[in-house]
Amino acid sequence: MYITPSPDNLMVWDAVFFVHQGYYTDSILKFRLIFPSNYPEQPPTVQFLTDVFHPLISQQDGTFNLAPRFRPWRPKEHHVFDVLHWVKAAFKKHALDDVKEADCFNKEAYRYEPHPLISFPATAVLTQLLRRLYHDTTSSFAALATQSSMLSQSASALFDKDHPSxxxxxxxxxxxxxxxxxxxxxxxxxLGLQDWEDVAES
Structure with a gap:
């Protein structure tokens, strides 16, 4: 995970998260932290700019739900590194297993039954297909998370400043x-790195 304050506003931090394990392995996810003027009394907002099929991330605006980890937010105990740790942890299986439906900003990612003719991100249609809990359709969820990961690595998602996301x-x-x-x-x-051929041979 790499983070830097925005050059335009020190209350906004831009970040990139490279996911190394779990359903979202190899995802490249851009997000930002937006600090309120009364921080640390109130927590920062975490907003994903990369489209991600995740129960805690809103499909509308990319907002990530901090509540499952910070209920309530305690300004003298909770810090920005705790927020970043929760963002990272939320992509691991143990955290997904503990997600409660009431905390989901993306209900489709929590309750989803796949349709053979529809693929992510047809969320308007997915709403009509809600049947089972995430726990009962883990393989379907894993397939959608993998597809989400692949989309995050696409050239348009990585290099296109005008990408729809x-x-x-x-x-x-x-x-x-x-x-x-x-x-x-x-x-x-x-940078003093080996040639690709040398790396492959070693």
């Missing part, structure tokens, strides 16, 4: 840039 969410200070092979090789040499 960014609509109405403003810009993100951490931008990915697509490199041509010769640019990548030059950068690797500058």
């Amino acid at each position: 960014m609509a109405g969410k403003g810009s993100h200070s951490m931008q990915f840039k697509e490199l041509k092979p010769d640019q990548l090789d030059a950068l690797r040499k500058k």
